[in-house]
Amino acid sequence: MEVRLVHLSKYFGEVRAVNDLNLEIKSGEFVALLGPSGCGKTTTLLMIAGIYIPTEGEIWFGDRIVNDLLPKDRNIGMVFQSYALYPHMTVFENISFPLKLKKVPMAERRKRAQRVADMMQIGHLMDRKPAQLSGGQQQRVALARALVKEPDILLFDEPLSNLDAKLRLTMRGELKRLQKDLGITSIYVTHDQVEAMTMADRVAVLRDGRLQTFSTPDDLYNRPQTLFVAGFIGSPPMNFIDATLVQENGKVVVKAEGMRIELPDELGKRALARAKSDRVVYGIRPEHVHLDPEGDIEAEIYVVEPLGREDLLDCRLLGGSVMGVLAPAGQPVGPGDKVRLRFEAEHSQLFDPETEHTLLW
Amino acid sequence: MTQQTVTAQVTPHMDVSWRARLRRFTTPAFFTGPAFVLVFLFFFLPVILTILISLTDMSVATISDIKFVGLKNYIRIWRSRTTWKILRNTFIYVGFTLTFFNVGLALVLALITTHIPDRWGTAFRTFWLLPRITPSVIYAIMWTWFTADAPYGIVNQFLQIFGVEPRNWMSAQPWLVVIAANGFVGASFGMIIFTSAIRSIPVDFLRAALVDGASTWQRIRYVILPMIRWPILFVVSYQTLSLLASFEYILLLTDGGPGFYTTEVWSLHAYHRALSNYFGNVQFGYGAALAAILVVIGVIASVIYLRVFRFNEMVAEPKIEVI
Ligand SMILES: Nc1ncnc2c1ncn2[C@@H]1O[C@H](COP(=O)(O)OP(=O)(O)OP(=O)(O)O)[C@@H](O)[C@H]1O
Ligand SMILES: [Mg+2]
Numbered sequence A: 001m002e003v004r005l006v007h008l009s010k011y012f013g014e015v016r017a018v019n020d021l022n023l024e025i026k027s028g029e030f031v032a033l034l035g036p037s038g039c040g041k042t043t044t045l046l047m048i049a050g051i052y053i054p055t056e057g058e059i060w061f062g063d064r065i066v067n068d069l070l071p072k073d074r075n076i077g078m079v080f081q082s083y084a085l086y087p088h089m090t091v092f093e094n095i096s097f098p099l100k101l102k103k104v105p106m107a108e109r110r111k112r113a114q115r116v117a118d119m120m121q122i123g124h125l126m127d128r129k130p131a132q133l134s135g136g137q138q139q140r141v142a143l144a145r146a147l148v149k150e151p152d153i154l155l156f157d158e159p160l161s162n163l164d165a166k167l168r169l170t171m172r173g174e175l176k177r178l179q180k181d182l183g184i185t186s187i188y189v190t191h192d193q194v195e196a197m198t199m200a201d202r203v204a205v206l207r208d209g210r211l212q213t214f215s216t217p218d219d220l221y222n223r224p225q226t227l228f229v230a231g232f233i234g235s236p237p238m239n240f241i242d243a244t245l246v247q248e249n250g251k252v253v254v255k256a257e258g259m260r261i262e263l264p265d266e267l268g269k270r271a272l273a274r275a276k277s278d279r280v281v282y283g284i285r286p287e288h289v290h291l292d293p294e295g296d297i298e299a300e301i302y303v304v305e306p307l308g309r310e311d312l313l314d315c316r317l318l319g320g321s322v323m324g325v326l327a328p329a330g331q332p333v334g335p336g337d338k339v340r341l342r343f344e345a346e347h348s349q350l351f352d353p354e355t356e357h358t359l360l361w
Numbered sequence B: 001m002t003q004q005t006v007t008a009q010v011t012p013h014m015d016v017s018w019r020a021r022l023r024r025f026t027t028p029a030f031f032t033g034p035a036f037v038l039v040f041l042f043f044f045l046p047v048i049l050t051i052l053i054s055l056t057d058m059s060v061a062t063i064s065d066i067k068f069v070g071l072k073n074y075i076r077i078w079r080s081r082t083t084w085k086i087l088r089n090t091f092i093y094v095g096f097t098l099t100f101f102n103v104g105l106a107l108v109l110a111l112i113t114t115h116i117p118d119r120w121g122t123a124f125r126t127f128w129l130l131p132r133i134t135p136s137v138i139y140a141i142m143w144t145w146f147t148a149d150a151p152y153g154i155v156n157q158f159l160q161i162f163g164v165e166p167r168n169w170m171s172a173q174p175w176l177v178v179i180a181a182n183g184f185v186g187a188s189f190g191m192i193i194f195t196s197a198i199r200s201i202p203v204d205f206l207r208a209a210l211v212d213g214a215s216t217w218q219r220i221r222y223v224i225l226p227m228i229r230w231p232i233l234f235v236v237s238y239q240t241l242s243l244l245a246s247f248e249y250i251l252l253l254t255d256g257g258p259g260f261y262t263t264e265v266w267s268l269h270a271y272h273r274a275l276s277n278y279f280g281n282v283q284f285g286y287g288a289a290l291a292a293i294l295v296v297i298g299v300i301a302s303v304i305y306l307r308v309f310r311f312n313e314m315v316a317e318p319k320i321e322v323i
Helices: A041-049 A091-101 A106-119 A135-147 A165-182 A193-199 A217-222 A227-232 A265-274 B002-010 B014-054 B072-079 B081-115 B118-133 B136-146 B154-160 B174-199 B203-212 B216-227 B229-245 B248-253 B266-275 B284-308
Strands: A003-012 A015-025 A030-034 A056-061 A076-079 A153-157 A185-190 A202-207 A210-215 A239-248 A251-256 A259-262 A279-284 A289-291 A297-306 A310-317 A322-328 A338-343 A349-351
Touching (some): A015 A041, A015 A056, A030 A041, A030 A193, A041 A185, A041 B203, A076 B203, A091 A106, A091 B203, A165 A193, A185 A193, A193 A217, A202 A227, A210 A217, A210 A227, A227 A239, A227 A279, A239 A322, A251 A265, B081 B118, B081 B216, B081 B266, B136 B154, B136 B174, B136 B248, B174 B248, B203 B216, B216 B229, B229 B284
Parallel strands (some): A030 A185, A030 A202, A153 A185
Antiparallel strands (some): A202 A210, A239 A251, A251 A259, A279 A349, A289 A338, A297 A338
16 A cells, blocks of 8 residues: 655644655555654654544545544554553454454454464464563564554554564564565654664654655665764764865865865765855765775874774864774774874765755765 | 561661561551541441440430340341331442442543543533532532422423423432432542543553554443453442442432332431431430441441452552663
């Protein structure tokens, strides 16, 4: 089922929880809604589910506007962060509840519930109460309940955030495989960017109720559209430096105090064409800056943070700006050491400081 | 207190141990003391006095020469033919008021006011609480006017529109009036309890039910009611006990009439015999015996409620989550 949100808004009094949101989700697609706390992810999901009535705008399922459709008529499955398993019902009763409400005969209810439960590997727990299950098992029951009515659309509201790190990793893979196998259009709310990037076909980044970008994880990471997205996606975060854009000897060069970077011709041309002034925000990810005795940028080590596989070095450029550098673990350097840095210029990002929009993509 | 127990165990020193043991007794005594004194003065003492009086022939006539008569009063109650009528009345009164009003109507009100916009719900509940803070006598007088004999009475005026013959409702349908008058006040207690219980259901359950395909009614039946079953049981048991002991509205409205004991319930009967000269001769002893039986019924009912409904679990200590 294809889902379209058209100029969708939801106000709570003065609060604009969702503000003029436009989103087109393809049939069978797995879309993540990503954004910091309070940016309107849950509100969007609840509007799609039919729990909240939009203040403005339209929600389309296929070729039908569903604004006035009751939740029970939308054929949606939803998994809540709290799982929301009814404590007074057994696992079987929980899973088959949507079927009971549809007046499906008992024999068929049993069959379908058992089938979904087996698929989720909880078939042997049917007689237990939710309180007698582990968090991971509860999660599977919640998923089974969402799937049992063969929904057109699956909605997830941070379903993995109550699991421990290892289980989360397992469930991430399972969920993604399940979604691909079943081909159910899915909308997945999370504030965990790794979750969004690894699971989703496309990621919609929200901020203060507004859509920032809607693109593939690859674009999001390598070709961020806005300064916010560039800083929000990626850990450790991208380095930003206020700089000027100049032309020297036919080359486009980004300059800041203690830093000079020649852009590759293609990038340089694009940046020049779009820049409204010579002032820009220069961005580069820590993994694209290297310690290199041949490098042409001088810096001083400020802090070394071992991350296990890598070390994160905070280096101070001559101009005073601090730059995170990811280097293989066990670097023979310490705070106060003078080093030289080499930037991978082809991985540069440039943003307009006024509009905060990219100058490159 | 746990801490003190530990102290007592780990300190070998005799003197400290002795003091700790004393403290272990004095601290709880200090805190529970006032409540204990109150319960003793206003519950145990009256009960004991009532039972003592019930074993005598104390009445207005014999007040100067009270004799101990053993279980004679109880035997009289057992033999009296009115006893069974009054017992039946008590069951009717408690049963119907409880089912249709104190629990039934309370539930309906709580459900309605939590399913309409909040402002209206709160306003409605506040409005419904008014009779509870109105003095009983004024409330009873309002019902008297309300059901007054033809051609007066709001009920008559209203029902006339539908062609219903005007009548004196208080004597035509005394039970209806007594139960309704009690119930409309009584329902507010359950309404408040049920409302807060419904409010405290985590919103995800309510949303999940809608997404699972429940209509409003199905959500009430399969999710909300099961989730508030403990508060419902609490109100059932609590209100049974208070209805058993209550009689002031009946006293003010019908005084047990009309006619011979039509709406006389057990507690009202005890009052009439012991304290009102309805019969010319006030029989303290006989009334006390009636009251003592009521106390016994109440205590038995409480014990059953405590056991069967596992009250301890209902009032279990809240699990405060570490943040
Ligand atoms: N029922 C409500 N009444 C008033 N304001 C609300 C209501 N629900 C949400 N809001 C506000 O709308 C904004 C968006 O809330 P929402 O729950 O959609 O955020 P979220 O992105 O899901 O955040 P989180 O990651 O913390 O769950 C917040 O500012 C919130 O305070
Ligand atoms: Mg949320």
